[in-house]
Amino acid sequence: MNNIYIWQTDIWRMLTQSQATRGHALLLKGRKGIGKLTFARNLAKSLLCEKPSTDTEACGSCPSCGWFEQEGHPDFRLVEPEALAALADEAMAETSSDAETNTEMVPGSAKGKKKPSKQIGVEQIRALTDLVHMSSHRNGYKIILIHPAETMNLAAANALLKNLEEPPPQTLFILVTHRPQSLLPTIRSRCRQITMPTPDLATAIAWLKQQGAKDPETSLAAAGYAPLAALEFDDDDYLTRHKTFIRQIGTPSGFNPILLAEEMQKFDLPTAVSWMQKWCYDLMSFRTTGKIRYHLPMLATIKSLVSEIDPRSLASYSRSLISTQRLARHPLNPRLFLEEMLLSYAMLIAPARSKYAD
Numbered sequence: 001m002n003n004i005y006i007w008q009t010d011i012w013r014m015l016t017q018s019q020a021t022r023g024h025a026l027l028l029k030g031r032k033g034i035g036k037l038t039f040a041r042n043l044a045k046s047l048l049c050e051k052p053s054t055d056t057e058a059c060g061s062c063p064s065c066g067w068f069e070q071e072g073h074p075d076f077r078l079v080e081p082e083a084l085a086a087l088a089d090e091a092m093a094e095t096s097s098d099a100e101t102n103t104e105m106v107p108g109s110a111k112g113k114k115k116p117s118k119q120i121g122v123e124q125i126r127a128l129t130d131l132v133h134m135s136s137h138r139n140g141y142k143i144i145l146i147h148p149a150e151t152m153n154l155a156a157a158n159a160l161l162k163n164l165e166e167p168p169p170q171t172l173f174i175l176v177t178h179r180p181q182s183l184l185p186t187i188r189s190r191c192r193q194i195t196m197p198t199p200d201l202a203t204a205i206a207w208l209k210q211q212g213a214k215d216p217e218t219s220l221a222a223a224g225y226a227p228l229a230a231l232e233f234d235d236d237d238y239l240t241r242h243k244t245f246i247r248q249i250g251t252p253s254g255f256n257p258i259l260l261a262e263e264m265q266k267f268d269l270p271t272a273v274s275w276m277q278k279w280c281y282d283l284m285s286f287r288t289t290g291k292i293r294y295h296l297p298m299l300a301t302i303k304s305l306v307s308e309i310d311p312r313s314l315a316s317y318s319r320s321l322i323s324t325q326r327l328a329r330h331p332l333n334p335r336l337f338l339e340e341m342l343l344s345y346a347m348l349i350a351p352a353r354s355k356y357a358d
């Protein structure tokens with residue numbers, strides 16, 4: 001199969017077998033970065049295709065496939081938050097992929113523009129009414145892909161629920177989420193729930209090598225073993241920044257929070273906070289289980305650092321990062337925001353610093 005990730009082939013076969021295996025609503029759930037959305041799009045495209053292959057993959061050349069690729073299929077609708085759509089448009093508009101683009105990841109940051117919503121609103125679900133209640137243009141399926149499903153606000157979720165309770169004929173809803181617990185239980189129970197697989201380590205590494213990844217093992221560990229997310233980590237600028245950041249917070253004697261905050265102030269802040277979260281996760285994890293998850297090449301550093309710092313302070317610092325992460329999208333002053341996070345970290349590792357300073 002050409003377009004289906006190798007770790008998804010079993011699920012693909014099952015869901016394309018017959019309509020009965022899909023029902024009228026699917027909930028594809030699983031961690032970030034394993035290709036759920038791509039799978040959902042491929043599934044929709046193949047179900048709409050007029051000449052699918054023996055593997056039930058879309059042919060890519062019929063009128064239906066053509067419309068799908070042009071984002072204009074009359075029987076298909078992608079429902080996503082405005083902010084995500086705006087981000088996709090920006091990405092399409094960016095012809096160059098300089099390092100600069102990475103530093104401006106917050107959508108709608110242009111001055112004066114109304115910020116695009118990060119939620120799926122009720123009007124977006126209501127707008128589906130025509131599609132849902134008319135017969136399909138091509139005498140086949142009508143497919144609605146909702147992603148990320150957990151961004152539906154309550155009104156939107158309730159409007160969708162009505163559709164799920166009285167499923168319109170020949171219509172398939174595909175909901176994609178990495179936070180199924182944030183969905184209304186009534187929505188979950190109306191869907192056929194599919195847990196999307198994460199590939200095992202060897203499969204993921206082989207796949208990343210095929211994609212030309214420079215350092216599959218490191219990127220994979222940094223991305224929490226989600227291969228598609230790992231590809232993002234394999235970008236040169238990203239890898240260098242990440243390495244510098246980790247090297248600095250992992251070297252108590254030379255750690256300079258003010259300088260690091262200054263260097264990082266134009267970087268995507270939620271990403272910077274998540275790096276710190278993963279680092280602290282490893283510190284905590286090493287303390288309790290002797291194992292780490294994200295920074296395998298730094299095991300020795302983590303070991304010596306953990307032996308010096310107070311476990312209770314570490315736990316409370318890690319907890320504080322949850323609210324730091326919440327604020328990271330809209331800091332009043334990015335540099336001060338980072339300084340605060342890094343100064344607290346510096347205090348946390350202060351015992352290790354004085355040891356190394358001698």
Ligand SMILES: [Zn+2]
Pocket residue numbers: 048049050051052058059060061062063064065
């Ligand atoms: Zn086709």
